Amino acid sequence: MTSPRDIHAYLAEFDDIPGTRVYTAKRARQGYQLNQFAMSLMKPENRERWKADEAAYLDDWKITPEQKQAVLDRDYNRLLDLGGNIYFLAKVFSTDGLSFLQAVSTMSGMSVEDYSAMMVAGGRSPEGVRSIKANAAGANAAASPADTKDVGDS
Amino acid sequence: MARITAGVATSHIPALGVAVDLGKTEEAYWTPAFAGYDWTKAWEAEQKPDVVILVYNDHASAFDMKIIPTFAIGCAEEYEPADEGWGPRQVPNVVGHPDLAWHIAQSLILDEFDMTIINEMTVDHGLTVPLSMMFGQPAAWPCKVIPIAVNVVTYPPPSGNRCWALGEAIARAVESFPDDLNVQVWGTGGMSHQLQGPRAGLINAPWDNDFLDGLVGDSDRLRHMPHIDYLREAGSEGIELVMWLIMRGSLGTSTRLLHRHYHVPASNTAVGHIVLEPT
Numbered sequence: 001m002t003s004p005r006d007i008h009a010y011l012a013e014f015d016d017i018p019g020t021r022v023y024t025a026k027r028a029r030q031g032y033q034l035n036q037f038a039m040s041l042m043k044p045e046n047r048e049r050w051k052a053d054e055a056a057y058l059d060d061w062k063i064t065p066e067q068k069q070a071v072l073d074r075d076y077n078r079l080l081d082l083g084g085n086i087y088f089l090a091k092v093f094s095t096d097g098l099s100f101l102q103a104v105s106t107m108s109g110m111s112v113e114d115y116s117a118m119m120v121a122g123g124r125s126p127e128g129v130r131s132i133k134a135n136a137a138g139a140n141a142a143a144s145p146a147d148t149k150d151v152g153d154s
Numbered sequence: 155m156a157r158i159t160a161g162v163a164t165s166h167i168p169a170l171g172v173a174v175d176l177g178k179t180e181e182a183y184w185t186p187a188f189a190g191y192d193w194t195k196a197w198e199a200e201q202k203p204d205v206v207i208l209v210y211n212d213h214a215s216a217f218d219m220k221i222i223p224t225f226a227i228g229c230a231e232e233y234e235p236a237d238e239g240w241g242p243r244q245v246p247n248v249v250g251h252p253d254l255a256w257h258i259a260q261s262l263i264l265d266e267f268d269m270t271i272i273n274e275m276t277v278d279h280g281l282t283v284p285l286s287m288m289f290g291q292p293a294a295w296p297c298k299v300i301p302i303a304v305n306v307v308t309y310p311p312p313s314g315n316r317c318w319a320l321g322e323a324i325a326r327a328v329e330s331f332p333d334d335l336n337v338q339v340w341g342t343g344g345m346s347h348q349l350q351g352p353r354a355g356l357i358n359a360p361w362d363n364d365f366l367d368g369l370v371g372d373s374d375r376l377r378h379m380p381h382i383d384y385l386r387e388a389g390s391e392g393i394e395l396v397m398w399l400i401m402r403g404s405l406g407t408s409t410r411l412l413h414r415h416y417h418v419p420a421s422n423t424a425v426g427h428i429v430l431e432p433t
Contacts (some may be wrong), residue, residue, distance in 0.1 A: 010310070013382045019353030020390050024309045032219055039218045042239055077351060086350040087214040087307060094239040100168070100349060104422055108354045115355060119419040123346075123357025130386040 018129045019108075021080040031083020034071070037061040038088040041095050050095065076107045156254065156328045156335040160201065161401040161409070161430045162194070163341040163369070164284050166210060168238075169421035171283040174291065175243060187425050190415025191287045194429055197413070198288050202296070204335040205251050207258075207324060208281055209302045209400045210342045213238070215278035222308050223270035225320065227262070228277075228301035229255040236276035245282050245291075251298040254331055258300065261327035267320055277301060284342045287427075306343065306394050310381065317396045318377040321403020328404075341401030343394025345416075346387070347423035356389035357424050363416060365395060366428055372408040391423075405432040 014022035021027065028035075037058065040046045050057045058068045070078040071092065079089055093103040105115035108124075118124060128135065170187065173179050179188045215236040217223070230250050235242040262269050285295055302324075305311055312320075321339065328337050345362040348354050365388075368376040377399060384393045402409070413429040 010381075014309070014385070017353070017385055017390075019351045020348070020385065021351055022309055022385065022390065023307060028219065028308050035214075035219050039214060042215075042237060080350055085214070085307065088218075091214070091239055101421055104349055104354045107350060108352050118355055119357075119422060122359070122418055123424070124348075124353065124355040126356055126358045126361070126387060129353050129356065 016132050018132050018135065023085050027080075027083045027085070029083070031067075031085065031088075033062045034067045034079070034082065034084050035088035037063060037071075038084070038091045041091040047095050074106075076103065080107075156205075156331040156333055156337050158325055158328055158337050158339055158404055158432065159203070160338045160412070161341070161405045161432075162284075162288065162338060162428070163344075163398045163401055163430075164191075164287055164427040165344055165420075165423060165425050166280045166283040166342040167420050167423055167425065168279045168283065170425075171243060171279050171286055174286045175245075184420070187417050187420045188287075190417060190425065190427055193413045193415075194288055194427070195290060197429065198296075201338070202336065203338045205254060205298045205300060205337045207300045207302060207328075207337060207339045207404075208284065208342065209304060209340060209397045210277075210280035210284070211306045211394060211397065212275075212303050213278050213280055214307070216275040217303070219308075221270075222305050223272075223303065224305050224312055225267060226270040226272050226303040227255060227259050228272045228275065228303070229259060230273050230275070233275060233277045233281075233299075233301065235282055236278040238278055242276075243279070243282055245286065246294045248277055248281065248285070248295060248299045248301070251300055254298075254328075254333075254335065254337075255300045257331050258324060258327040261330060262320070262323050265323040265326065267323055272301075272303070275301075280342060284340060302400070304397050304400070306396060311393055311396060313381070314379050314396050314399050315377045317399040318374065318403035321400040321405070324400070325404045325406065339401045339404040341398035343397045344388070344392055345395065345424040345426035346389050346392045348389030349391050349422055351390070353389070355422060356392075357418055358387050358389070358392075359416070359418060359424065361387045362424055362426055365398075366414060366416065366426060369398065369402050369428055369430060370409055370411045376402070402430070405430060408433045 067082045105112045233248040346358045348356040409430040410433045415427040417425040
């Protein structure tokens with residue numbers, strides 16, 4: 001048996017990763033209707049209704065005003081904070097004709113070109129983005145600001 | 155008697171499937187990613203497995219939030235490719251092996267794994283891209299496939315240890331099936347990648363290669379790695395690597411390396427691929 005014995009400690013660690021929203025039960029509950037809305041866009045007839053009037057389509061779902069506005073704004077980081085999951089939200093940006101790479105770059109605060117260049121150069125280094133606490137503890141030491149400048153805390 | 159002859163693991167990157175489907179595999183960007191599968195394509199053509207037990211995760215295609223099985227096994231005759239929002243991939247239907255699948259399901263449940271049994275579902279890129287990487291573009295897939303779907307989206311996913319133990323139980327189930335079948339177990343997903351949030355684009359090549367090292371030989375250190383290590387080191391979607399441990403567990407106490415490939419980047423992710431045989 002190697003699973004954690006303390007579920008609270010297990011879950012608390014997920015809040016310590018910079019720029020990352022782990023899809024915990026809390027988020028799954030908060031975002032249930034939001035994610036099911038996104039899932040509905042897998043059907044062509046629903047996509048047509050959605051494109052015709054996004055706000056009206058959203059009124060059919062029991063989502064919060066904050067979630068509704070974030071969908072209309074295509075604010076994916078906000079949607080993740082409000083319980084969205086990226087695999088479900090992908091149905092929204094796919095309907096918009098965006099690729100994963102295009103959509104993902106918007107969450108990282110980079111242009112598509114800069115994000116693509118970063119990936120071609122080997123991707124984002126894990127240095128400086130492993131732990132919020134470790135970064136805070138090392139703030140007075142030799143932490144390099146360049147390592148974290150693109151990554152906000154969640 | 156059915157026997158597990160090899161284990162295969164690979165990333166299941168959607169863009170690789172798109173490159174195959176659109177005939178872009180010869181483009182300069184893609185050739186280094188695909189080159190690492192040439193060895194395996196030739197090897198699979200010789201091996202001619204009868205059945206592949208293919209461990210993958212559904213990406214909000216067949217399953218939504220209504221039902222979230224931790225471990226599910228496909229017992230259907232056939233599976234159609236899922237429409238992931240831009241129409242189904244134009245690849246052959248996946249043909250199952252219901253007799254072996256039901257046998258494994260029963261054996262696993264008696265072995266105290268509470269499997270969800272799936273008799274109807276579509277299969278998304280998580281399952282069809284690995285088939286394309288290993289078999290190219292045949293008119294029909296050259297083997298039968300038993301899908302095993304793992305929840306790695308909603309937390310907590312199963313522990314590495316539980317995945318390894320499931321692999322061991324799959325091996326026991328296969329060995330007790332009377333028909334003479336050449337069976338492979340494939341683990342798919344990973345390696346390091348993060349598709350969400352400001353930290354998107356994370357790639358950790360040294361960590362990925364250390365994970366590949368850990369699959370070879372007789373060490374079982376990977377089964378004890380906690381989820382948080384995958385998240386910190388391999389990105390939020392790097393957690394998919396726990397599915398590789400089901401493949402590894404099914405190969406028994408020790409493995410021998412037949413082939414290994416690693417390339418960065420393909421779309422947002424690292425490409426990892428390994429072929430092992432039990433010793």
